Amino acid sequence: MGATGHPARGQNRLLLALGRKEKPEAATSLWEDAWRRLKRNRAAVGSMVFLVVLVLMAIAAPVLTPYSPYNPDFSATLQPPSREHPLGTDELGRDLVARLLYGARVSLAVGLVVQITAIAVGALLGLAAGYFGGIVDTVLMRLVDIMYAFPSFLFAVFMVAFLRPSPFSIILVLVLVGWPFPARLIRAQVLSLREWEFVSAARVVGASSWRIMTRHILPNTLSVLIVHFTIGIADVIMAEAGLSFLGIGIRPPNPTWGGMIAKGREYFRSFPHLALYPSIALGLTVLAFNFLGDGLRDALDPRLRR
Amino acid sequence: MRRYILQRVLFTIFGMIGATLVAFLAMQLAPGDPLELMAGERNIDPAVLEMWRRHYGLDKPLAIQYLIFLKNALRGDFGTSYYYVGKPVLEILMEGIPVSLKWESVGLLLAICLAVPIGVITALKQNTWIDHFFMFFALVGISLPSFALATFLIVGISLKLGWLPVAGLSTPAHYVLPALTLAAHPMALLARMIRASMLEVIRQDYIVTARAKGLSERVVILRHALRNALLPALTIVGIMVGRIFAGTFLIETIFNIPGLGRIGVTAVLQRDYPVILGATVLLAFAFLLTTLVTDILYGFLDPRIRLAT
Numbered sequence: 125m126g127a128t129g130h131p132a133r134g135q136n137r138l139l140l141a142l143g144r145k146e147k148p149e150a151a152t153s154l155w156e157d158a159w160r161r162l163k164r165n166r167a168a169v170g171s172m173v174f175l176v177v178l179v180l181m182a183i184a185a186p187v188l189t190p191y192s193p194y195n196p197d198f199s200a201t202l203q204p205p206s207r208e209h210p211l212g213t214d215e216l217g218r219d220l221v222a223r224l225l226y227g228a229r230v231s232l233a234v235g236l237v238v239q240i241t242a243i244a245v246g247a248l249l250g251l252a253a254g255y256f257g258g259i260v261d262t263v264l265m266r267l268v269d270i271m272y273a274f275p276s277f278l279f280a281v282f283m284v285a286f287l288r289p290s291p292f293s294i295i296l297v298l299v300l301v302g303w304p305f306p307a308r309l310i311r312a313q314v315l316s317l318r319e320w321e322f323v324s325a326a327r328v329v330g331a332s333s334w335r336i337m338t339r340h341i342l343p344n345t346l347s348v349l350i351v352h353f354t355i356g357i358a359d360v361i362m363a364e365a366g367l368s369f370l371g372i373g374i375r376p377p378n379p380t381w382g383g384m385i386a387k388g389r390e391y392f393r394s395f396p397h398l399a400l401y402p403s404i405a406l407g408l409t410v411l412a413f414n415f416l417g418d419g420l421r422d423a424l425d426p427r428l429r430r
Numbered sequence: 431m432r433r434y435i436l437q438r439v440l441f442t443i444f445g446m447i448g449a450t451l452v453a454f455l456a457m458q459l460a461p462g463d464p465l466e467l468m469a470g471e472r473n474i475d476p477a478v479l480e481m482w483r484r485h486y487g488l489d490k491p492l493a494i495q496y497l498i499f500l501k502n503a504l505r506g507d508f509g510t511s512y513y514y515v516g517k518p519v520l521e522i523l524m525e526g527i528p529v530s531l532k533w534e535s536v537g538l539l540l541a542i543c544l545a546v547p548i549g550v551i552t553a554l555k556q557n558t559w560i561d562h563f564f565m566f567f568a569l570v571g572i573s574l575p576s577f578a579l580a581t582f583l584i585v586g587i588s589l590k591l592g593w594l595p596v597a598g599l600s601t602p603a604h605y606v607l608p609a610l611t612l613a614a615h616p617m618a619l620l621a622r623m624i625r626a627s628m629l630e631v632i633r634q635d636y637i638v639t640a641r642a643k644g645l646s647e648r649v650v651i652l653r654h655a656l657r658n659a660l661l662p663a664l665t666i667v668g669i670m671v672g673r674i675f676a677g678t679f680l681i682e683t684i685f686n687i688p689g690l691g692r693i694g695v696t697a698v699l700q701r702d703y704p705v706i707l708g709a710t711v712l713l714a715f716a717f718l719l720t721t722l723v724t725d726i727l728y729g730f731l732d733p734r735i736r737l738a739t
Contacts, residue, residue: 269441270448274714281679282453282710285698286460362575366680369577370695385581389684392596396585403578414573 154347154424161423168419171412178409182228191219193226193379202395211401214384215391220398224405227379231409234291234364234374235357238298242360243353245299246306247345251337253307254314265311268304276301280363284372291374294367298360306352313345347424355417358410365406381406434729442722449714450503453707454496460703508708513700519708522693527712529599530682530689534674536605537612541670545617549624549663550656556629564621571618576677580611580684597686608685612677616670623666627659634658661731668724671717 162168181188191209197217205212211220253264271279280297287293317323318341326336367373368382376383381402388399483489486509487498502509508519548568552561584607588596595604631637632655640650678691686692690709697705 270445270452274449274452274710275717277677277679278710278713278717281694281698282706283456285701285703285706286456358573365575366577370679370683370698372695372698382577385577386683388581392584392589396589399581400585403581407574407578407582410575410578411570411573414569418569 158347158420158423162419165419165422167415168423171415171419174408174412175416178228178412179232181225182232185222185225185229189219189222189225191222193218193222194377202391202398205397212395212397214398215387220401223379223384224381224401227381227384227402228405228409230374230378230380231361231364231406234295234298235361235413238295238302238360238364239353239357241295242299242302242356243306243349246303247310247342247349249303250307250310251314251342254311255318255333255337255341261311264307268308271301271304277363277366280367281370281372284367289372289375291378294364294373298363301363302356302360305356306349309348309352310345313348314341317341317344351417351421351424354413354420358413358417361406361413362410431729435726438722438725438729442718445718446715447500449718450500450711451496453710453714454499457703457707458492460701503711508711509704511702511705513697513702513705519704522705523690523708523712526688526690526693529687530678530691533599533605533608533687533689534612534678537609538616538670538674540609541613541617541620542667544613545620545663546624546656546660548617548621549659550628550651552621553625553628553632553659554651561625565625568618568622571614572622574614575680576611576615577680577684579614580607580681583607583611584684599685599687608681608687611681611685612674615677616666616674620663620666620670623663624659627662628655631655631659661728664724664728664731668721671720671724 195218197213200209200213200217202215203209203213203217209219209221211224213219214223249264253261274282280301283297283300284293287297314337323336323340326340331340364373365380365382365385368380369386371383371386373382374380376387384402385399385406388395388397388402391398487495490498506520508523511517511519511522514522548564552564555561584596587607588594594606595601596607598604599608632651637650637655640654641647645654678689679695680691681687682689682691683695690713694706694709694713696702697709
């Protein structure tokens, strides 16, 4: 990489998102340009590598560990790390590595499914609100205001109480608290985009509202959505872990990081590692999504601020 | 200014009605008949059930039920618990409120007292190792889930070092870890915010003027720069208070603190709907009111806001 002739570049590493201006570079596509900027950001690249490895490990969990995350083994409860069990076993003799790997599946799957659904719903409603304005906008935005009146985790805990406990309920609740933010984000984007000439031009050549929204406006909001998607996954994973920690999320014996921390809490004094390892896994994953999201924001649109 | 306040008050009232409406409707989604839940495992005479039905107004249409609920909620009457049959919800909640307020205010204070100096110092030492060090921890503080942080603190400070107690709230030392856990996230946000606005402020002309007048650096920073830099931070404090209400669930559970948050979680586990409803409405009201106070305070402090509306 070497010197780039830009004095601020070396300081980008900590993502201090302050007083920085990127100079426009040689004519390349937005994505090539963004990728070049992202590659220079060590924290973001490190996080990306970590997340890719995590995803691969979660997928390959059955190959990586011979143990089941469900079946108890009462001859091997609460064992310290050993050759057979690199991180030891829990109170039911289940291998911690297996629990963590299968727990990663839950965290990542919930994070992805919730974020994709919430963004799809939010983007659609935000597009409609921003594009049509008037009564559609008023109704949708008042709905968003109501959702904003609660802290979202409070709302999630509250909603979970009224649904049958199942992974589907958890996903539903997290989508319910997750859609207002992208809706507002996209609406704001649409409001500024629809004044652009390319939208009037599309209308003049007879494009339908649907076509203008999905083909002309939506692609222009993509970079904002990608950033929100990445950082939002961290929030969803945290929320799912929080609910599972409280015992109202995904139920045991399913391995979840939040549930493992809650169970480990009971053995704090003698076996602190039971809560410590899932906390580390959760902390690193959330941190990685945040770092990557920050990096993407800087890479995709240097003018954006948190 | 009057119009601005009126606007904020109206918004708050609108939010409160929205909150109670959402809460009330969610109640209707709850699986099972509330009377069956009240009866629980016990065998209760159908005549008594019928009496309960009338007593709780469950025989009336939904809209009327909502209005009754709203009227009672405004008077602080959230009905009686299903789990501890007959015990008023407010009484149950009141046991937790002072406990939560006590340790949370310590946390909030801690966050502010640490964030202001960190924000100022990192701004003055921009791009030095001090700045990078603190801002890295700020990012970690923003990203780390509170109960994961709590685990690290408990394992490290209480168990390995033996410096502080693990759970409960019996002595002042018990307050340190929960307050610190609670403070981490808002402190990080606030420190970043103060740093950012300090950086903006110290480049302003009036700071140059103040220096040119020959004022000491301390006066320039504290009297001229910090005052202006703190303004935007006020909103963050408002958001902080809001987040605190939600954070109580997790932190009170992990530290075994018998506050409002744990009462709420226990109620969720017991499916004690009136208590859940009461706790949620109370927390939402508290959140909306702090937002209102923040907004009005902001209007007083920054003339641009009230003039714009």
